[in-house]
Amino acid sequence: MDTNVMIGIVAVVVIAVVLIVIGSLFDRSRKRALVKAEEEAKARADARIAQERAAAQAGAAEEVPAPSAAAAEAAKAEADKAAGAPEAPKTPEAPKQPATPTPAPTREKPESSASRITRLKAKLANSSNPFGKALFNILTKDNLTEADWEDVEDTLLLADVGAEASERLVEELRKDARITGKADPAEVRASLKEKLLDLVGRDTDRRLNASKEGAGKPSVIIMVGVNGTGKTTTAGKLARLFVSEDKRVIMGAADTFRAAAADQLETWGAKVNVPVVRSDKGGADPASVAFEAASRAKEENADVLIIDTAGRLQNKANLMDELGKIRRVTEKNLPVDEVLLVLDATTGQNGMTQAKVFAEAIGITGVVLSKLDGSAKGGIVISVQQALGVPVKLVGLGEGPDDLAPFDPEGFVDGILA
Numbered sequence: 001m002d003t004n005v006m007i008g009i010v011a012v013v014v015i016a017v018v019l020i021v022i023g024s025l026f027d028r029s030r031k032r033a034l035v036k037a038e039e040e041a042k043a044r045a046d047a048r049i050a051q052e053r054a055a056a057q058a059g060a061a062e063e064v065p066a067p068s069a070a071a072a073e074a075a076k077a078e079a080d081k082a083a084g085a086p087e088a089p090k091t092p093e094a095p096k097q098p099a100t101p102t103p104a105p106t107r108e109k110p111e112s113s114a115s116r117i118t119r120l121k122a123k124l125a126n127s128s129n130p131f132g133k134a135l136f137n138i139l140t141k142d143n144l145t146e147a148d149w150e151d152v153e154d155t156l157l158l159a160d161v162g163a164e165a166s167e168r169l170v171e172e173l174r175k176d177a178r179i180t181g182k183a184d185p186a187e188v189r190a191s192l193k194e195k196l197l198d199l200v201g202r203d204t205d206r207r208l209n210a211s212k213e214g215a216g217k218p219s220v221i222i223m224v225g226v227n228g229t230g231k232t233t234t235a236g237k238l239a240r241l242f243v244s245e246d247k248r249v250i251m252g253a254a255d256t257f258r259a260a261a262a263d264q265l266e267t268w269g270a271k272v273n274v275p276v277v278r279s280d281k282g283g284a285d286p287a288s289v290a291f292e293a294a295s296r297a298k299e300e301n302a303d304v305l306i307i308d309t310a311g312r313l314q315n316k317a318n319l320m321d322e323l324g325k326i327r328r329v330t331e332k333n334l335p336v337d338e339v340l341l342v343l344d345a346t347t348g349q350n351g352m353t354q355a356k357v358f359a360e361a362i363g364i365t366g367v368v369l370s371k372l373d374g375s376a377k378g379g380i381v382i383s384v385q386q387a388l389g390v391p392v393k394l395v396g397l398g399e400g401p402d403d404l405a406p407f408d409p410e411g412f413v414d415g416i417l418a
């Protein structure tokens, strides 16, 4: 009797254990099916995003949709749906997506800043008559006459160094025994380099404000300048630099004068993988585009917002007022960390007048000297800094995406003395 009860109990236990084991095996295979289904759904969503992005870059879509929360949700929904029928993990009619992982946004490394500075030096050294070299040739003469000193001053003025700075430099050079004594070329070079570096400002902080501690997030940069100086091109090149530092960048096309201006910025955006906020209507209020761009940058928690503005002549008061408005309206959303004045290095002293008026209208925190590749007159670096009291932060060396270098005083002076 007792034995039968025992057998009964053992049988029940054995059956229970068998049931538990079968159950857990079933559960594990169900989980595996769930994970697999989820992975497949994610791969499909990723591939779809990649396709959309490629289409947008090819100009088929208006803007690159970011791999947004909506896309992630779609992936999850698909996974959940699949999880509801784990027993039939693969439906043969499911669209077959390529198994390739989603391509990360193309982020080939741009040229390093050291290499850009070397290129700056080489470009200056190769330009037809860098003023540093002309100065050096005069100053290495043995007995400098008054006429020679006049030549020194003329050379400086011709190179756009500006009257005040030229006068100061000549005074300094005339006091230097290394130059006025028996001229040893090495000593003359050392003296000249030292004095030019003093003028250019060797220790000035030239970092973009977006790269400093305490920068806003998003950090807003507004590009300003007269027509055709290189604002849009510089915005694109800058965006590329920030993207390479893993920063999330948004650009705003607040140049609404011509539809082509927003198209140009969008082309840069596609090139460097950065979304562009623009207006659909031609002639829209540029301040409202700036406002919208700032709201979007804020919403998306971007790191940097670059706002491109239309070129304008400094003597058009209404256009200059508009710049002030763009700034004020942007600041309803985000503080403006940087206003970069893009100056064409080949414009000469006229650039100075421009710089002063822009500084008054909107405030300038830095200068980009574009097209330095086409000018032997690097002296404008000195005069613009003196006139505005703000540093030259970047120089444009050409039309390509990597043709923007941080302004490096040593490299600059070495280049013009080479």
Ligand SMILES: Nc1nc2c(ncn2[C@@H]2O[C@H](COP(=O)(O)OP(=O)(O)OP(=O)(O)O)[C@@H](O)[C@H]2O)c(=O)[nH]1
Binding pocket: 225, 226, 227, 228, 229, 230, 231, 232, 233, 234, 255, 261, 309, 310, 311, 312, 342, 370, 371, 372, 373, 374, 395, 396, 397, 398, 399, 403
């Ligand atoms: N050589 C050279 N060309 C440059 C440089 N920067 C810009 N450019 C060229 O200058 C021309 C004008 O550049 P944009 O960027 O359109 O100038 P912008 O200031 O935006 O012009 P607007 O919007 O019309 O006022 C283009 O052909 C650029 O490729 C540079 O550093 N060097």
Ligand SMILES: [Mg+2]
Binding pocket: 231, 232, 233, 255, 261, 308, 309, 310, 311
């Ligand atoms: Mg432009």
